[in-house]
Amino acid sequence: MKTSQEIGKPINRLEGNLKVTGAAKYAGEYNVGDxxxxxxxxxxxxxxxxxxxxxxxxxxxxxxxxxxxxxxxxxxxxxxxxxxxxxxxxxxxxxxxxxxxxxxxxxxxxxxxxxxxxxxxxxxxxxxxxxxxxAFETELAAHLDEARDPKKGMATAIKPLPPTNKGDFEAAYKDAFARYEGEFTHGAEHHNPxxxxxxxxxxxxxxxxxxxxxxxxxxxxxxxxxxxxxxxxxxxxxxxxxxxxGFGSxxxxxxxxxxxxxxxxxxxxxxxxxxxxxxxxSFGHRPQTIQKTKFGANSEGIVTALNHTAIAETSQFEDYTEVVVNWGNMLYPAENTSLDYKLVPLDVFTPMDMRAPGGSTGMHAIEATMDALSYELNIDPMEFRLLNYSEVDASENKPYSSKELKECYKQGAEKFGWKNRASKPRATKRGNRLVGTGMSTGIWDVIALPAKAKAKFSKDGKLKVTSAVTDIGTGTKTIMTQIAADSFAVAIDDVTFDHGDSDMPMAPIQGGSYTTGVVGSAVKAACKALQKKVFKKAKNISDSPLSGLKITDVVFKNAAIYSKEDFSKFINYKDIVVADGKNWIAASKSNIPNLLELKKYTRAAHSAAFVEVEVDEELGIVNVTRAVTAVAAGKIINPKTARSQILGGMVWGISKALREESMTDHNLGKYMNTNLGEYHIPVHADIHDLDVVFVDEKDDIINELGSKGVGEIGLASMAPAIANAIFHATGKRINKFPIHFDDLM
Structure with missing residues (x-):
């Protein structure tokens, strides 16, 4: 007897019809009297x-x-x-x-x-x-000598400060066969949902x-x-x-x-x-950040020295921090490291998380530096990363709970056709356009938090699951419905997932790519608790076919409980509720992660982005013609909604690399382009051939579902891949985001 598995199916968004017809109501649209x-x-x-x-x-x-x-x-x-x-x-x-x-x-x-x-x-x-x-100060670059260490607080529990430095960086960098030193800047960016x-x-x-x-x-x-x-x-x-x-706003x-x-x-x-x-x-933004890197490698292409520093802005009243400089040694196991992160308080509102906060910032500097070093060594950029591949997180000497990044490189490169690229910059042209290809690695933490869900099954044969979690457009309602259907063993058409209400069981804020794993695990736990409760009641029914059996003696399938030894002995969920004499049976359960066990591992999703650009040789205009992102993020609950998330991150990567910035007049201390006409983001004409590859990855450690989340990982690798492709096309390495056409003319 088989039960239909909903997890893994590319199901359409369950609320899609409401949204496209205008029936979905948002915060400013409710009809309220007086x-x-x-x-x-x-x-x-x-x-x-x-x-x-x-x-x-x-x-x-x-x-x-x-x-x-x-x-x-x-x-x-x-x-x-x-x-x-x-x-x-x-x-x-x-x-x-x-x-x-x-x-x-x-x-x-x-x-x-x-x-x-x-x-x-x-x-x-x-x-x-x-x-x-x-008098006021809003310009980060003018106050770098005032940078200080961030204050520690609750937020640093999930935003770790840089790890302890290792070895002797200065000596290793001095002795390196090949070296690259770079400075990377980007201004403020604002959420524009x-x-x-x-x-x-x-x-x-x-x-x-x-x-x-x-x-x-x-x-x-x-x-x-x-x-x-x-x-x-x-x-x-x-x-x-x-x-x-939402995007963090x-x-x-x-x-x-x-x-x-x-x-x-x-x-x-x-x-x-x-x-x-x-x-x-007028509130929150991705902070201005200035980064410096120094990477050194030996003659065999092994990175031996890794230095990454970052100075970011914060407000005068709060210390907003990001994880910017930690990623490099997590990916590349250099034995000599020097990492530092500091803040400069300015007369601005406190910055706040913006999709892939810190990750998209730091990976630009790390991956552009790795790319530049690969050219210094005359090694293919992807081969250079494979030479420095590590199965452990060298920054904390921990194993990964799972890591299929090598497969991301392999499958992404094959899909993109990486082997066909010219090795030298400025080697390929289409008419008056220089053609270049670039690639980059992405990494994003898997965060573990508690959450709670409630599940109840009615005498009408319907399962209703509730959680206070929001759905910011990622498909949360749909995937939670899929998880509930499989966890309780009922058809998805008989499941309703209600959310976005503080009267429902507590859920953390939706962000950080943790919602699927955190709330999804709570949904699964609530459904399993409900199964136990339903089974207990089933045994107490007069002449129950399950009398005398233990829960290990039965299976839950197709909205019924069956004896493992004799499938002719079963009882339907509906009949159990009716026999109980109530309209429904309910159970609540929390997902409480085992932090002591989880701390033994580094938990992260990985990606590899491959990008082709065309650059007008005379005008410097950049066009991203095609791109592939390969992602390893554990179990993918819904490939359709997950693909949409990665595509959204890739589009944002184009925006970050080529379009998006909040222009500040530091004489006035204000942002000048506070509208969608002048705050430039990509339009349809800017987006061409984008593709996504999901790499199979099994992880039994991170959570009950083995799912890592995909909201941020698609952005983390995309923007640096574009910068690297522009270098391959033009021979010019531009380390300031966004890259303007006048930088390339």
């Missing part, structure tokens, strides 16, 4: 103090309900707390409307609440603000709230609201069933949530606050 609208006014200076806010003209606009500033806000207990959310880095979280001090350009300084959005927006434009300006940040707060009376928020963590926002406004957790419900893209509660909830509690009515596109540039 709804007022808030519009945020932002600081136009970078640092200083508010001397006066003249509200007279704004308050006189018909339809304006109230104007909230630091002078009339409610007293909040959170302002004496150190941490207010799961993703807070060391330091003191930003406090909207706390006092008259301006900490960064674009800081929220007032909320105008009116009967309509248009009225609130117009009235906000009439606020007359008098400032006292102070299609859905704007919005919050709809429904005042339920007596201090109770139902909040629809654009977030990557409903449980996190519930925690935040309860702490900030001194509410009981059970009186706060946060819902976010649909999210129009929704990991922390953003300030529109704070302002919306404050207004709702003050007015005792329903309020909605929606940011506009410019305001999406």
């Amino acid at each position: 709804l007022s609208h808030g519009y945020i006014a932002n600081s136009t200076i970078t640092k200083g103090k508010i001397i006066e806010i003249d509200e007279s003209k704004a308050a006189a606009v018909p339809g304006v309900i109230t104007i909230i500033t630091h002078k009339n806000r409610t007293k909040l207990p959170w302002f004496d707390m150190l941490y207010a959310d799961m993703d807070a880095p060391p330091g003191t979280p930003f406090k909207p409307l706390y006092n008259e001090n301006i900490l960064y350009n674009g800081q929220p300084i007032a909320l105008v609440v009116a009967e309509t959005f248009e009225t609130a927006r117009y009235a906000a434009s009439l606020l007359a603000i008098t400032y006292e300006e102070e 299609l859905e704007l940040f919005a919050t709809t707060a429904v005042y339920e009376g007596k201090g109770k709230l139902t909040v629809y928020d654009k977030t990557q963590g409903t449980s996190n926002c519930q925690l935040y609201i309860a702490n900030v406004f001194s509410l009981h957790y059970n009186d706060v419900r946060v819902l976010s069933p649909f999210v129009g893209g 929704g990991l922390r509660p953003q300030y529109q949530l704070f302002l919306c909830v404050m207004a709702s509690l003050m007015l005792k009515r329903n309020v909605r606050v929606t940011m506009d596109r410019t305001q999406m540039f």
